[in-house]
Amino acid sequence: MTKTTLVLGAGIVGVSVAIHLQKRGREVILVDRRGAGEETSYGNAGLIQREGVVPYGFPREITMLARYMMNNRIDAHYHMAALPAAAPFLLRYWWHSAPARHRRIALAYAPLIENSISEHEALIKASGAEALIGPRGWQKAYRTEAARDKDFAEAESWKREFGVGYETFDAAGLAAEEPHLKPAFIGALRWTDPWTVLDPHGLTQAYLSHFQSLGGRFVRGDAMTLKRLSGNGGWQVLTVEGKFEAEDVVLALGPWAKELIEALGYAMPLGIKRGYHMHYAAEGNAMLNHWTMDTERGYFLAPMRQGIRLTTGAEFANRDAAKSPVQLQRAEAVARTVFPLANRLDPEPWMGARPCTPDMMPVIGRAPRHSDVWFAFGHAHHGLTIGPVTGRLLAEMMTGEKPFVDPSPFAPERFRP
Numbered sequence: 001m002t003k004t005t006l007v008l009g010a011g012i013v014g015v016s017v018a019i020h021l022q023k024r025g026r027e028v029i030l031v032d033r034r035g036a037g038e039e040t041s042y043g044n045a046g047l048i049q050r051e052g053v054v055p056y057g058f059p060r061e062i063t064m065l066a067r068y069m070m071n072n073r074i075d076a077h078y079h080m081a082a083l084p085a086a087a088p089f090l091l092r093y094w095w096h097s098a099p100a101r102h103r104r105i106a107l108a109y110a111p112l113i114e115n116s117i118s119e120h121e122a123l124i125k126a127s128g129a130e131a132l133i134g135p136r137g138w139q140k141a142y143r144t145e146a147a148r149d150k151d152f153a154e155a156e157s158w159k160r161e162f163g164v165g166y167e168t169f170d171a172a173g174l175a176a177e178e179p180h181l182k183p184a185f186i187g188a189l190r191w192t193d194p195w196t197v198l199d200p201h202g203l204t205q206a207y208l209s210h211f212q213s214l215g216g217r218f219v220r221g222d223a224m225t226l227k228r229l230s231g232n233g234g235w236q237v238l239t240v241e242g243k244f245e246a247e248d249v250v251l252a253l254g255p256w257a258k259e260l261i262e263a264l265g266y267a268m269p270l271g272i273k274r275g276y277h278m279h280y281a282a283e284g285n286a287m288l289n290h291w292t293m294d295t296e297r298g299y300f301l302a303p304m305r306q307g308i309r310l311t312t313g314a315e316f317a318n319r320d321a322a323k324s325p326v327q328l329q330r331a332e333a334v335a336r337t338v339f340p341l342a343n344r345l346d347p348e349p350w351m352g353a354r355p356c357t358p359d360m361m362p363v364i365g366r367a368p369r370h371s372d373v374w375f376a377f378g379h380a381h382h383g384l385t386i387g388p389v390t391g392r393l394l395a396e397m398m399t400g401e402k403p404f405v406d407p408s409p410f411a412p413e414r415f416r417p
Helices: 011-021 060-069 080-096 097-115 116-126 143-161 171-177 202-213 253-263 328-333 382-398
Strands: 004-008 027-033 076-078 138-142 166-170 188-193 194-198 217-220 235-239 241-247 248-251 271-281 289-292 299-306 307-309 315-316 342-343 350-356 363-366 373-377
Touching: 004 011, 004 241, 011 027, 011 202, 011 248, 011 373, 011 382, 027 202, 027 241, 027 328, 027 373, 076 080, 080 097, 080 241, 097 116, 097 143, 097 382, 116 202, 116 382, 138 143, 143 166, 143 188, 166 171, 171 188, 171 350, 202 217, 248 253, 248 382, 253 350, 253 373, 271 328, 299 328, 307 328, 350 382, 363 382, 373 382
Parallel strands: 004 027, 004 248, 027 217, 076 315, 138 289, 248 373
Antiparallel strands: 138 188, 166 188, 235 241, 271 307, 271 315, 271 342, 271 350, 289 299, 299 307, 363 373
């Protein structure tokens, strides 16, 4: 008899889990209150970050922390009202970011990143999404020799240890690659392995269509209606198409996971980093050829289908607090000095929330006290990058296959009190 599985959450992670379970003979019902890829998966910088083997740590230098306390930067911003509730998470994040601990985390995390391109490639071919994505790499542009030299040395170290590729440019070389960038930069580092996405929402939609072509079902519904069935067990969720029941359930709810796992009796130190973006036209015939970060200022410019997308760094705020796009305003003012941005193309700034764990690694695996509940959330900045890796890994665990990546570093049990 075919086993039925509910997958709650239709971002890139949930869609990827649903595909891999459906391919393995499950009858999968994918549930989301909105359309697929319309929340966190919508608003990223469009990178499959093969180079991202070392997750983003919490700054530990006193001088840098002092700068962040001024709360006037593009790469990070905080709401004073949110800090008391966020403090336990931030302290644990800071603790895990100590050099020795951060290195151990990177070594455990690297296998997810190392498989990111190949796992996306399989889904891209299956879904016919080749026009949305390509192996273009992305670049960091530098204003100072100190930042440039530090990153060049780090890139060489990562190349030796993790096999990531890169190339470097001086000011003249960068100008040749990007003739419409103004001469604010002294050079650049281009990561050559990452793939870039012209439309992240479109990519998730393409993967969803592939899931449906395999026989999977997508319905609108509220994950918070999940309840245990009596008798033989299993789970039920309410949707616009009625009640759906299944033998087991996957929680792939990103920043909304916290409420449901707490309702199930689990306490995990999940945090939120919010972020913003806006699309712009370019003046005249100006073109941006590569996805580009203004490294010292902390914003990103990406040439996408909707226009040139400007993305900000992290905002530490309550998940559902009103938008406060001050980072976007700061970034736009700086970006206009380095590239000829024209008018805004969106009616208002987009805002999303990244689901984060203090040890910078996702939660992937069976719930400790529920044999029929599985977790797949907490991907922070790399949800788009490792969504398909997570999908395959969790599906293998759920169906009794040998996992192609060691899942133990990502087990939910690591957060037990």
